[in-house]
Structures are given as structure tokens and as C-alpha cells.
Amino acid sequence: MADRLHLLLLAALIVFTASSAPSKSSTSSFFSLSNGSPRFPRYSVWHRTSTQPLRRDQPEYQYETRYFSQRLDHFSFADLPTFSQRYLINFDHWLGPARLGPIFLYCGNEGDIEWFATNSGFMWEIAPKFGALLVFPEHRYYGESMPFGGREEAYKNASTLSYLTTEQALADFAVFITDLKRNLSAESCPVVLFGGSYGGMLAAWMRLKYPHIAIGALASSAPILQFEDIVPPETFYDIVSNDFRRESTSCFNTIKESWDAITEEGQKENGLQRLTKTFHFCRELKSTDDLADWLSSAYSYLAMVDYPYPANFMMPMPGHPIREVCRRVDESHDGTSILDRIFAGVSVYYNYTGNVGCFKLDDDPHGLDGWDFQACTEMVMPMSSSKENSMFPTYDFNYSSYKEECWDMFRVIPRPRWITTEFGGHGIETILKMFGSNIIFSNGLLDPWSGGSILKNISETIVALVTKEGAHHLDLRPSTPEDPQWLVEQREAEIRVIQGWINSYRKEKISTFSM
């Protein structure tokens, strides 16, 4: 396998887009458009439009849907159209302004806000206890919050997309919160931010950039250090690989060996045809790279959603899904080929229900993808795959190719150093210790994104809540009867810390009033 850039970048994206997996064409572009279609299925509800029903395995949450007019560029006075930012709001439990009722705000990330709202059960569950208002503003350029009147116009080209940046999104939140509080006469009410994944990064960065807007943030699975050379670029794939190795060394080894087996098979006469059959694709494979991408994508997702109980976060999956994958890979009876064993394993991810007859690789192109644009502009997260510790094909991150492919794709030049200039990153622990406060960085160590996050307490008010057996922002999900004790305890700790922020704030407020 030659250039695996697309594969490795994929990992940087999947957590966020959940299956907008970049693909690779013969010209080695890692994005889908260079050959007119993406290589990976887009299963994710993250890409659902509002007209599609949400999955019904979550509790039913009630909210009002409202809209707020936002500037397209907060930081210039260029004559640009405004756009309508959607937000969901629930007043059921709010104590109101007189009692300094808190406002819990989810920092919408790259997807439909309804999906995030209904997947953040933790907020819904603790709202009654805190007497909190719940509000979920959507991230610009996602869901219904489209500039220029609609998705097609907003995603037309680099020029219309150019205001899809993190700083603009944070300013959206700041303006939105300020206005909401004023309209509710709730200027004195404390705001607590929540966010998972990229949303967690937004929540943490809000605390750094707008400390006057919110008193604290629960940043779950927020890889704010996954930039430049702050963490080794191998981190992500090493963690995915370790998640498999901890379940079974032979499973790890089988996967590691499978890439060569796939290439070898593909080079034989009718090899692609046989691979198509082995892996149950609906249409014939065009290259073994497509297959490798499809498999790698599944492994990375599996690591993220390696939850201790059955869940339907991205796909319906058993509890400890990697354990199940490895059981199938390992337990296939003797004589089963390595490729059959790989297929048996990956079916846990792609077809756990057993309802899928054949797999499609390009079933929903959708055109330009928002996160792809963000990855090609600000969110440059270098990823490599090491020869030693990774079960994935070896790859060294190459910024020149990355840049070139972004140019081909969007006609933009990435700014790989901008995020750390704007938000910090190098020496972040010193900075957070000296200048930050009231952030919880929660992480599960099975989550490959945990490697780019904050895993130890920085100060009394910047705390890390790390669970050895946790995965991608598990803490934000609704509680279930199957929750292990460590998860129950993690959420209890979060509640205690948040309560502490609110108590301190109220105490400070009251002492200021009485002065």
C-alpha cells in the first residue's frame, strides 16, 4: 500500500464526522471529490438532515427550536449577509434569574444540533438537580445553521465556506449567550459549557477566550493538543492498536498482517473480484486501498465507541465491541483464511444487526464536507502510523502532500500553526495553570483521541477526570442500567465540580452585591 495519507487523515476526521471518511483517488487526494465519490459509506447520523428522523433508541427529549440572527464575520465590518443560527432550548427546570438559575449550554459541533442534544443525556439528567436552563446552539455551517440561505450556497466554494472557522463559531456562542441572557434578564446567571469531541474543544477554548461569558466548561474527549508536534503524531493509531492488543495479541497480529494479505490478493488475477466477494461489497472493488480504508475506518471507530455496554452511538454495537471483533477474528476455526477472519471481525462494526446484505462504499457523497474544510484550514492534526506499535499500515504524516490535497480540494492553504497561536498549545499546562480555571477535561483511555487531550490535573480548578475503561465522551451520554461503577463515579465527580463552580460564583456575586 503506497500513500496512506487519506487513511490517516481519516482518523483525524472520523471522530467528528463519524463517517465522512476522506477517500483516495488515483491522484492520491484524500478527499472524496477528486474522483467524484467518497470511498466510505456515510452511515453517521451526524450527517442527517433535519428531515431525516433521529434514531429512536434515545430517550425522548422535549425542546423548543428557535433561531438567532448572527453576523457572518464577527471580526470585520465587511458587508456580508447575516445567517440564522438554530438553537434548541428547554426551560422545564430553570430556577430563573432571581435565584441565579444556571444556564447549561452545549457547544454545538460539526453536525446537526438535534443529534448532539439527544446524545447528551447527561445534561438532561442533571438539569433538574441544578435547576438549569438547557440550550443547544448549532455550529455555523452545520445542520440548519447555513449562511447564504442554504447548504448548497454555503458549501458552493472556498469563498462561501471561508467563514467556517472555530473563532467565528466561538464568537457566535458569545454573542448568542449575551443576547439570550439579556432577553431573559438573566445577566447574572452563571453559564456552564458542555461539549464532546470538537464540541469539547470549543467548550475549553470558550473558557480561555471568553472567561467572562461562562464560568466553567466540561470538555469531554477534547483533543486540544492534537496539533503540530505537541503530541507524537503516532498517538492516535497507537491507542487504537493498543485497544485491540489488550483484548488479544493474536487479533492485533492478524489485523497487522492482513494489509499485506489484502495487497497480495489484490495483485493476483481476479483478486479484486475475490476480495469483493469475501467482504460482501455490492459493487466490485476498484482498488485494495478502498478496502483498507474501509477496514481502518471501522477499527478507529470501534476504538472510539468501545463502550462497556451495547450502544447505538454511530452504529448498533455490542458492549465492548472490540472484544467481540477479536473474538470473531481469533475464534474462527482453523483453516479459515485471514481475510475471512478479518471480515468476520469487521462485521461487528458494519453489520452487527446482520441486516445488511452487501456493503456500499459510495452511497452518499453529499458534496463538500464541512469538517473536511475545517481540517484543510485550521484543524490540521498530524497523524502517522508507526511500524512498531501500530496495527495499521505504516505512514509518516507529510504536510506538503496534505497542503497540496487541500488546495486541490478546496483551493485553500491550511494554516497549521494558527490554532496554537490563537488558543495556545505548546506548554499548555503552564498556561492553563497560570491563566485558566474551571475546566474539566474528561477522557476515557480507550478513546484514541484521549492521547491529544489533557490527562492530568493542572490546578485546583483545571481537573482531569480519566477513566481507564472509558471511550469517546461516554460521560455525556445518558446513564443506563448497565453503567459500570467507574462511569457512575466519573459523572458524580463532574456534578460535584460543576456544583462547586456554581457555588463559588454565587458566593462571589452575593458578596459583590452586599458590598
Add this chain to the structure above:
Amino acid sequence: MADRLHLLLLAALIVFTASSAPSKSSTSSFFSLSNGSPRFPRYSVWHRTSTQPLRRDQPEYQYETRYFSQRLDHFSFADLPTFSQRYLINFDHWLGPARLGPIFLYCGNEGDIEWFATNSGFMWEIAPKFGALLVFPEHRYYGESMPFGGREEAYKNASTLSYLTTEQALADFAVFITDLKRNLSAESCPVVLFGGSYGGMLAAWMRLKYPHIAIGALASSAPILQFEDIVPPETFYDIVSNDFRRESTSCFNTIKESWDAITEEGQKENGLQRLTKTFHFCRELKSTDDLADWLSSAYSYLAMVDYPYPANFMMPMPGHPIREVCRRVDESHDGTSILDRIFAGVSVYYNYTGNVGCFKLDDDPHGLDGWDFQACTEMVMPMSSSKENSMFPTYDFNYSSYKEECWDMFRVIPRPRWITTEFGGHGIETILKMFGSNIIFSNGLLDPWSGGSILKNISETIVALVTKEGAHHLDLRPSTPEDPQWLVEQREAEIRVIQGWINSYRKEKISTFSM
């Protein structure tokens, strides 16, 4: 006197532009362009171009002039041209990276950076003691740092001016510092920010927005609270008025009475002609408003530069210039008319050297002014003049007129609430206490801008250094043999605090290294 909006807005501008005084036309626009010429002389070196020699009463400072390529919009990926940001740099005393030599950076504000550099003697004087690198980046859209190739193009219209915002300027500094440090292999060297007036606001806001970029800021005369209703809108003019009253109640009363006397005289036959003669204007006055503006402007400046020793900050002036104004106003022998006494007083400001034969009101229009644009977009500082405490004509700030006049002038709509959304302001003391650190707010209470600044210690690391007899960022000026003891002590305190920041930082660095 009818609409005094122009006059009152003037005060919001003069500190920064030093004489880009907005004017009033018959259509009541407060800016100069509505009638093709400004009403006030533009004496200030703040508007000098680099081809004009700087005043030679300052010590000679040596620096290299360099240029740095900046994005026009840091917060979007719109396809815009870059521009060249000028900066001045001096390495003479720098300890270098190995010894963690500090970098002292002046946050360039709305004018030619050479003028700020040569008027910030304090930085030059303390650099040897600290082994500091000195660097003075220029603010975009001022001096030589012009987007679109030059001043004429940059100031062509609202569209070309639209990137003249505070957030873009702060991002310029952040990108510039990051790049400079990398080029000097000085990533570990602590940066300390300095700034006076709007530059002081930039320095303080840099600490809030980019705590990872600089370890502390000396924000001198930085009215970060002069927005919305955070301080009473009468504050500025009340302080100016008090500066006069403390010298002489009769002087205060004479000035307060003079406005009616001027109006009355102007309404008489040949009144404007007689006023022209009394006040030595080169050309005949067109309205008494012009004269009132000319006088008000002088009084406000006088309050800002009410220094205890002779200085040539904006104009050559004696020590305690208000005392001298009032001496002349009060001491005119009996029988001298009120208008003659007013003229005698104001001549301290406009003609202390006695070299000016007659005064011009419109000698250097220059077209659109950068600070006017900033005042019409983000920097909306409401100012009123009260009937009771002010010696100025009564005026109530009227946002609707303000907005209308900004539209007429620039075709922009101000965002009066944006600054506090972006940087905080309401309840700023709580915010600074909880979330900020390492800022010195220095102020002199004679300075009318002190009313919108931070005048008390907020925490151990956010300190206010207030001098009763100080005026507008006097502490940043070079020391002189006439410096009173309180000024010497203020500067010593600043040095101690800055030394403390650097010591803590080095200690932290070393303990991190040795971990």
C-alpha cells in the same frame, strides 16, 4: 448651542488621534468630511507620515525598521491580500534565549509607530536593567502598515476599511510575536506587553485573549470600561471640569459661562467677525459651534496632558498647564471681557511658544480617519456633559444620532455592545479577579480617561497604580530631572511588578524543565 454631539464625541477620539477632531456640518455630522474640511487643526504628530521628521525634543532612540507579512482577516479564509506590518526592533540589551531574556513589546495603537516608540521612554530606560529585547509592531491601518498597498486604497471606503478592528490587531500581535520568537529560537522567552491609551487597552485585552502569548501587561491609561453604561457617560467631562475647578473655581465658572457669551456674541451683528478677531483666526468663523469645538478640544487635551513639568507631548506646554490657563483666565485685569480672558487662557494650549500669528481651523483634512472608523464600528464610547458638574455645554449622548452620523460618514452601523461581548466589561472586576492575572492598570487621576479605567487592585496579580497628580500615560514617558517623587515611585513600582512576573515565569519554567 444646539447639537453638541460632535463636540462630545470628539473627547472620545482626541486621546487617541490627538487632534483628528471630528467636526460638525450644517447637517450635524460630527465628522469632518460632510463639509469637506475638518474644523480643528491637526497638530498632532500622531498623524505624521514617516516622511515627516519627528519632534526632536525626545531622546534619540536607535532601532531597526522591519516588516512582517500579515493576513488581512485572521478569522476567515476569504481570499484577501496580505499586508506588510511595520515594526521597530532593538536588540542592544537582550539577554537572548539561553538566559530567557524578556521581550518587551509595545502594542502599537492608532498612529505612526515611530511616534509611540519615541514617546515610550520608560521601555527604553528599563530595557538594560531587564536585558530586554524591545519591539514595537505598528497597528494595522496606521503609519506605514497599510493594507491594499497604501493609505489611499486602504481608506477608500467601508469595504477596504472593514478589517480595521481590534480583534484583528490583537491577532496581528499574536501571530507576529509567535513568528518572531520562533525565528529567534526564543520560544521560551517571556513577553511583557506595554501600551498607553488605546494601546493600553490592547495590552490588557491581549492578556485576556492571548494569555499564552505574553506573561503580563502594563496597561497605562487604558479606559477599558468606557463602553455602554459601565461608567456614567458624564465621567470624562466631569474629570476635565474638575481639573479646572481644582486650580480655580472662578476659572471653572468663567469657562462655564463663556459658552453663552460666545453664542450671544455670535448672534449680534458682525458678531462672528468680532469673535474671529478676538480669537485670532486666520479666516472668518462660520459658526460659534466651530469656536466652541476649538475651545472644548483644547480643554480636554489640557486635562490629558496636565503634566507636572513642561512637555511637548502633543503641543509645547508648561508644567501644570491648566494652572497656567487658569492663571491667565483669572488674572486678566478688571475690565477685560470674558472672551478675551478665555482667549488668553486657551493660548496656553494653542500658542504657548507665541509663534502662531493666527489660527487655522481646517488645515489638514487628510480624508477618512482610522480612529473615526473604529469609533463608528466597535469603539463606541458614550459621552455626555452634565448640567451640574461639567463646565462644558450640556449634552446627553444620543445613540440614534451617533449611529446615523456613522452611516452618513462611513456607511457602517456601529456595534455598541460588541466590545463588552468580546472582551468583557460588565462585572469586569469579578472576571479579572477570577480569570485574569498579571496586568498593571496605571492611571493618573487628572486624566479624564482614568474614569473609564481600573482604579483599584483586583487581585494579587491585577494591580492598579494610581497617582493623584498624574495625567495621560505619563508613566510611559521618558524620565526627566523634574519628575516628582510620586512619579518616580510609580515607575519603580511598575518595575518591581514586572520583575516579579518574569521571576515567577522563570521559576515555573525551570521547575518544568527539571521535572
